[in-house]
Amino acid sequence: MIIDGSSDLICTHDLEGRILSVNAVAARALGVPRDALLHRNIREVLLPSIAKGWDDYIARIRNTGSASGSMVVRDAKGRVQTWEYHNTLGNDDVVSGIARDVTDREAAIRAMRESEERYRSIIENVSDLITIIDADATIRYSSPSITTLAGYTPAEMNGCSFFDLVDREDAGRAVEFIDRQIATREASTIELRFRHRNGSLRYVEVIAKTLRRGNRVAGIIATTRDITDRRLLEAQLERADRLASLGRLAATVAHEFNNVLMGMQPFTELMQRDGASRKTAAKGAWHIGNSIARGKRIVQDILRYTQPAEPMLRSVNVAAWWNEIEPEIDALTSNEIAVVTNFADEELSVLTDAAQLTQVIMNLVTNARDAMPKGGTVTLHARRPRAGETFAFGVVEHPQACVQFSVSDTGCGIPADGLQQIFEPLFTSKPAGNGLGLAVAHQVVTRHGGSIFVESTVGQGTTFHIFLRSGGQAPPPVVTIEKTLSAPLRTRKILLVDDEPTIIEGVGTLLREEDFEVSTAASGEEAIGMFDAFEPDIVVLDVGLPGIDGPETCRRLRATRPSLPVIFSSGHEGGDSTDDYTRYLQKPFAMNVLIDTIAELEAHS
Amino acid sequence: MRRLALVIDDDPEIRELIAVLLDEIGFDADLLADGIAALEVTKPYDVILVDLNMPVFDGERLLEYWSLTQNDLLQRVIVLTGYSRFTRGRDLPPIFATIPKPFEHRDLLKLVARCANNEKEVNP
Numbered sequence: 001m002i003i004d005g006s007s008d009l010i011c012t013h014d015l016e017g018r019i020l021s022v023n024a025v026a027a028r029a030l031g032v033p034r035d036a037l038l039h040r041n042i043r044e045v046l047l048p049s050i051a052k053g054w055d056d057y058i059a060r061i062r063n064t065g066s067a068s069g070s071m072v073v074r075d076a077k078g079r080v081q082t083w084e085y086h087n088t089l090g091n092d093d094v095v096s097g098i099a100r101d102v103t104d105r106e107a108a109i110r111a112m113r114e115s116e117e118r119y120r121s122i123i124e125n126v127s128d129l130i131t132i133i134d135a136d137a138t139i140r141y142s143s144p145s146i147t148t149l150a151g152y153t154p155a156e157m158n159g160c161s162f163f164d165l166v167d168r169e170d171a172g173r174a175v176e177f178i179d180r181q182i183a184t185r186e187a188s189t190i191e192l193r194f195r196h197r198n199g200s201l202r203y204v205e206v207i208a209k210t211l212r213r214g215n216r217v218a219g220i221i222a223t224t225r226d227i228t229d230r231r232l233l234e235a236q237l238e239r240a241d242r243l244a245s246l247g248r249l250a251a252t253v254a255h256e257f258n259n260v261l262m263g264m265q266p267f268t269e270l271m272q273r274d275g276a277s278r279k280t281a282a283k284g285a286w287h288i289g290n291s292i293a294r295g296k297r298i299v300q301d302i303l304r305y306t307q308p309a310e311p312m313l314r315s316v317n318v319a320a321w322w323n324e325i326e327p328e329i330d331a332l333t334s335n336e337i338a339v340v341t342n343f344a345d346e347e348l349s350v351l352t353d354a355a356q357l358t359q360v361i362m363n364l365v366t367n368a369r370d371a372m373p374k375g376g377t378v379t380l381h382a383r384r385p386r387a388g389e390t391f392a393f394g395v396v397e398h399p400q401a402c403v404q405f406s407v408s409d410t411g412c413g414i415p416a417d418g419l420q421q422i423f424e425p426l427f428t429s430k431p432a433g434n435g436l437g438l439a440v441a442h443q444v445v446t447r448h449g450g451s452i453f454v455e456s457t458v459g460q461g462t463t464f465h466i467f468l469r470s471g472g473q474a475p476p477p478v479v480t481i482e483k484t485l486s487a488p489l490r491t492r493k494i495l496l497v498d499d500e501p502t503i504i505e506g507v508g509t510l511l512r513e514e515d516f517e518v519s520t521a522a523s524g525e526e527a528i529g530m531f532d533a534f535e536p537d538i539v540v541l542d543v544g545l546p547g548i549d550g551p552e553t554c555r556r557l558r559a560t561r562p563s564l565p566v567i568f569s570s571g572h573e574g575g576d577s578t579d580d581y582t583r584y585l586q587k588p589f590a591m592n593v594l595i596d597t598i599a600e601l602e603a604h605s
Numbered sequence: 606m607r608r609l610a611l612v613i614d615d616d617p618e619i620r621e622l623i624a625v626l627l628d629e630i631g632f633d634a635d636l637l638a639d640g641i642a643a644l645e646v647t648k649p650y651d652v653i654l655v656d657l658n659m660p661v662f663d664g665e666r667l668l669e670y671w672s673l674t675q676n677d678l679l680q681r682v683i684v685l686t687g688y689s690r691f692t693r694g695r696d697l698p699p700i701f702a703t704i705p706k707p708f709e710h711r712d713l714l715k716l717v718a719r720c721a722n723n724e725k726e727v728n729p
Binding site for chain 1: 641673
């Protein structure tokens with residue numbers, strides 16, 4: 001029975017393969033008219049390779065009454081199609097077949113299999129180890145490279161922990177790394193040591209990327225590269241570098257000392273001549289003494305660099321220090337060089353080893369002098385940078401807590417390619433330089449916990465900037481931290497107005513720790529601007545604000561709220577409290593004093 | 606008749622510059638890079654130009670050395686003074702003249718000519 005309405009391919013044939021009936025769908029699929037198909041043998045449309053299995057097929061049909069599978073046919077245009085069939089044997093030895101064209105599906109599956117194989121072959125053939133691990137670091141897959149890298153087969157490692165590969169000393173870091181990796185969407189990298197099955201250490205670089213399904217962590221892909229050879233090479237280079245710089249140092253020292261010794265020799269020969277006069281002896285001795293002094297200076301330079309003295313940090317007043325060393329600096333320069341200085345700020349003090357700082361400044365001035373053989377100007381000054389100040393030449397953390405020393409010249413400048421090496425020992429562009437001056441400067445500043453920067457324009461000059469921590473009367477606001485245990489206050493919101501960022505930060509933090517809600521303003525204008533929106537219970541107001549000063553700010557705020565409690569803070573002796581809403585505190589004040597004052601104002605309101 | 610000059614300076618550019626300048630006014634110049642090479646002076650130089658700052662045997666040493674060995678050379682010496690923390694304020698032995706670096710070419714040549722001529726006048 002043939003149903004033409006079906007989308008399936010339907011036909012009947014006898015046990016010899018003669019086609020007895022066929023539906024329109026099948027005829028169309030083969031591209032042959034229905035009539036022409038009748039009485040042809042079905043084996044003619046099968047691919048020859050498939051037709052060979054005909055006897056088996058008939059045997060199956062006979063034995064079991066049905067057969068199914070896929071067959072491959074060739075249509076009239078020669079196109080090959082795959083049909084999935086299910087054929088059954090009827091009583092009259094007629095086989096009824098029903099089939100479906102699955103050519104497209106087959107092709108898709110084949111393509112997928114091929115691309116999978118391609119990826120697999122890439123993964124299995126790269127020298128990097130690729131592992132897929134669970135969130136708990138259990139290995140789900142590892143590529144064959146694991147055998148080279150760790151000495152285990154992929155099958156052995158399946159189900160083991162990724163951390164089993166890592167050397168015990170690095171295990172902690174590896175665990176942290178995976179934990180961190182799970183929390184992020186970015187790929188991240190770590191260098192670890194793997195312990196090979198044979199006991200040897202391998203240096204590896206691991207790049208991990210988390211696989212996510214929605215918000216769930218589905219696993220982590222870790223790509224591990226063996227960098228042992230690179231590491232060894234680096235270590236070798238480092239050693240070679242050290243040897244080379246030792247060689248350079250030795251050559252410099254030899255050269256310098258040769259000069260010193262040769263400077264003495266002619267005089268010793270004069271003094272040894274028969275009948276050498278007392279005058280000859282005296283002059284000769286003087287010059288020999290001079291050479292010895294020069295030799296000592298070289299030794300000191302080298303020792304200072306190779307065995308640097310630990311800086312004895314004290315708070316040093318910059319103006320006083322400069323007065324002391326100015327004659328020494330002057331002696332370094334000639335009449336052709338003008339020295340312009342500004343160390344006038346009496347307030348400025350710096351945490352330093354004064355002798356070492358002097359050495360650094362002398363080295364920089366010597367360099368400045370040598371950069372200006374035809375004369376010029378050396379400018380030296382010291383200043384306190386502003387909070388949040390930025391510099392074109394580098395990043396300075398907490399600039400307001402530093403003192404900045406600058407030494408500029410109007411000399412030849414340094415080409416950009418020289419700037420990078422300028423602080424390296426034995427790098428020198430001067431015929432008579434020993435290459436230690438800036439190296440010593442850099443070392444001293446670094447050991448002070450400070451930083452040194454250079455900016456230079458060829459033909460215009462060079463400036464060195466040194467940042468050292470400021471010393472002494474440490475940044476103005478000394479706020480004593482004393483937690484108070486007074487009765488809870490009603491005051492909740494405090495507006496803190498001060499132009500000194502350190503006060504804002506310090507007092508603000510302490511007040512917040514006392515559970516106040518604090519807003520801050522750096523000027524009277526800012527305070528007035530935010531007053532209505534913030535609605536503070538109390539205002540702590542610096543007297544000496546720039547622009548609209550403290551008292552004027554207070555007047556304007558009280559124009560809207562006449563009984564607004566205000567605490568004036570001032571660097572000077574406070575005024576008298578003239579009313580119940582106003583108090584004066586002298587900076588620096590202890591926290592408990594401020595809290596007490598707030599309580600006092602509350603009591604009156 | 607060409608005259609003879611000795612130039613001792615560790616800066617090769619300055620040595621060459623001075624040689625060219627002297628050549629134009631009729632001097633042949635011997636050039637040395639350090640005082641250590643000029644301890645024994647054997648030629649009858651009309652003028653000797655000495656730099657103060659030199660790496661091995663600086664100008665001051667050289668003049669002192671000559672004052673002990675060939676004192677009569679000093680009257681033909683012109684010292685080129687640059688900056689120097691060693692010599693500023695210290696007295697050099699009596700010499701013909703000093704000229705500060707950098708110098709005007711004209712001034713140097715005038716001084717050289719006078720030095721060479723004085724020599725001739727004193728010792729014809």
